[in-house]
């Protein structure tokens with residue numbers, strides 16, 4: 490566990506990045522009781538607009554100004570991926586706690602450096618692997634003992650928002666997003682969730698990647714993968730596979746994880762997060778989220794009664810709440826830290842390596 494510095498006063502949150510994720514972080518920070526003390530973006534004008542929209546106390550011309558202002562306790566870094574490392578290191582040097590979007594860095598060595606630096610500084614570094622905060626994910630984790638020894642861990646993470654050549658985004662550009670796009674952007678979520686739920690580690694991978702849409706408006710030729718398929722074995726000897734795509738028509742944000750064990754199976758679908766499928770030789774059933782009957786671990790993330798659907802925002806808010814609790818010295822089980830971000834970067838590098846060489850790669 491990290492040695493965390495304690496802040497006695499109301500946390501002052503700064504948001505760097507004014508896109509979709511910046512807004513999600515800002516909302517969660519507010520709900521968690523922090524002050525939205527400052528915002529910065531890629532340009533002063535964008536920061537001004539976001540500052541107005543979000544009602545931030547101050548607008549900073551640059552991320553560096555925000556970090557060095559002395560007015561911020563915790564910075565949320567929601568920029569394109571290539572800026573995660575330099576801004577995080579600057580923030581840690583300035584004594585700030587950091588919540589940095591995934592992928593933590595665009596290569597494993599840099600991600601490890603960031604995790605090491607946070608630990609040395611005694612500052613929290615957290616990474617929003619937020620699907621961990623679905624109550625039914627916690628329930629799945631709590632029920633792993635019931636399914637026996639895992640033999641097969643499999644699933645997929647499918648989206649379609651990059652299906653057309655006219656769909657474009659900074660993530661497509663390796664200079665901004667890093668060398669692995671679908672893997673870094675969404676494959677990391679799946680691998681984190683698989684390891685989190687099972688408590689097992691992906692030990693080696695064999696992967697293939699492909700670019701499907703070869704030309705996009707600002708990225709031609711496209712150099713980062715649209716789809717990937719990964720086979721793996723785990724430390725405990727289970728076999729597994731995951732398919733990842735950002736060009737799967739009709740699939741919006743479908744992360745499915747299924748684990749088969751020696752006595753039972755379970756499956757979770759991120760687009761249907763109020764349910765958990767459970768099966769054994771005698772039959773199967775769907776467990777619906779109900780705080781009255783859930784495990785203690787799942788109940789903690791289940792503030793609403795059964796039948797009152799929880800979702801993505803709830804996960805994000807719970808993640809930020811647990812991050813802020815950790816900043817104050819209270820570590821809650823399952824908080825994804827920079828260690829987890831660095832672990833995801835190791836798996837990403839191994840997948841890209843394997844896809845390039847055709848070899849199995851340890852991770």
Ligand code: SOE
Pocket residue numbers: 648674675678742
């Ligand atoms: C875009 O692919 C994206 O917003 C990811 O960056 C998020 O991490 C994922 O939760 C949804 O899709």
